[in-house]
Amino acid sequence: MALPVLPIPLEWIIADQTAFIIVVVILLWFIFDIKRFAKEAFVIRWGRKNDAPILLREDIGTGLTQLIKGEKEQKGSPIFKDPAGNEIYIDPSYLHNTRPQNWGNGLMVHHYATSQYTPLTTVNALGLNKCVEIGRKHFPELNFLNDRNLMAFAKMRRDHLDHNVRTVLRRFEPEYEDGTPVEKDDVKNAVIEFQNTLKKARINMEAIPAWDAAFAANPITHMIADLGQVVSLIEQLIEAKWARKFQLMTYVIMFCMVAGIVGIVIYVISMAK
Secondary structure (H helix, E strand, O other): OOOOOOOOOHHHHHHHHHHHHHHHHHHHHHHHHHHHHOOHHHHHHHHHHHOOOEEEEEOOOOOOEEEEEOOOOOOOOOEEOOOOOOOOEEOHHHOOOOOOEEOOOOOEEEEEEOOOOOOOOHHHHHHHHHHHHHHHHHOHHHOOOOHHHHHHHHOOOHHHHHHHHHHHHHHHOOEOOOOOEOOHHHHHHHHHHHHHHHOOOEOOOOOOEHHHHHHHOOHHHHHHHHHHHHHHHHHHHHHHHHHHHHHHHHHHHHHHHHHHHHHHHHHHHHHHO
């Protein structure tokens, strides 16, 4: 009996299978190569595919930066889930004045630091740097203040200046280069002029004023009010979660009671017979 004749030459079949195996091996190698050297690509893909935010987390101590999926433990929660379980990152949609970095094609990235609950942008950082630069360059009366205190006075209400200026003068007892003590009115007037200058000076020709970038457009400025809202929402979610558990326990108890009653009735009927 003659063997069937293949419609395609055997060499072609072997070549086709070999090419298929080579393509599969190349694809697997490419995937594992990306997973090893560019694992952030999977996070970016997840963000664009699901139209979800991405968190750019920077460790202040080491400078190590990671991309994290903007996932949540519970739907409606104002807190993003931290894979390491060590930090808390508040969803910017529950905060004032947050602008994500636009990475194109619908991907929005929020920049967080390990010591910060709220996101900050490059504009915020540049605004703060510009404020410090103006203070050091043009207001020698304020040179005795460190950067933190200088920024506190930059956004301080005018009706709080008298008390706080007296406090820092008693604490630091600053003097000019010629040994003359710095007076309260000198510091107060310098702070007022400093604030006015910040509200006019821009980071660059196209950006908003330095004061707006550092404070008005910074979610930290509204931290107290925003945290109050976030805490309230978390409490509501916890109460709803416990209410569901209590409801489930109620159903279980009712089922057990009904089953027990039915069992007793069946037992009594069987005994009566």
